[in-house]
Amino acid sequence: GAVVSQHPSWVICKSGTSVKIECRSLDFQATTMFWYRQFPKQSLMLMATSNEGSKATYEQGVEKDKFLINHASLTLSTLTVTSAHPEDSSFYICSPSGGAADTQYFGPGTRLTVL
Amino acid sequence: QKEVEQDPGPLSVPEGAIVSLNCTYSNSAFQYFMWYRQYSRKGPELLMYTYSSGNKEDGRFTAQVDKSSKYISLFIRDSQPSDSATYLCAMSAMDSSYKLIFGSGTRLLVRP
Secondary structure, eight states: OOOEEEEOSEEEEOTTOOEEEEEEESSSOOSEEEEEEEOTTSOEEEEEEEETTSOOEEOTTOOTTTEEEEEEETTEEEEEEOSOOGGGOEEEEEEEEOSSGGGBOOOOOEEEEEO | OOSEEEOOOOEEEETTOOEEEEEEEOOTTOOEEEEEEEOTTSOOEEEEEEESSEEEEETTEEEEEETTTTEEEEEESSOOGGGOEEEEEEEEOGGGTTOOEEOOOEEEEEEO
């Protein structure tokens, strides 16, 4: 499988601050990037889908102004949680895709804790 | 009703047992079926990928898809303590940009 990194792996921040999470696909070019959120003991919920150089498409119920996604290159995407609140505390996982069902890979995840 | 249903477990088995994990789904458009393994606080890791119906075997793992019953299974033979993890089924349709719909995950514990 592909090598995917996420940074930071864990972040604690105060309520009201913004947090940026980076996702890099190190050995392949991701034409599509999926961002997921996972609450404790729950499954992955898709937040948004972005194609390189295009605006992201957000799933129903996900605030696009709160979760800013940038997919500026085929190897880098960022998710910025703006004005984070305690209810945004979750495990955020990026999933770069080469454009087919069997070429979706997952990053190691970023644990966000908002105090 | 969720599109993909999966028993959350936990499922506890002795080392060496055969493990059977299952998911059911409601969307007949799903054609791609995946099983992922997720260790605590890690991202999912692809175990098995199957297109349409049939069986697929890879080492100790066998994936089965029965589209007529909308039912998929993952079998783990000779289970090991290192297999203890959460197993997620996921599926997608060709016309959905391969967006994955995940089951809730089954926690598996293999006792030494």
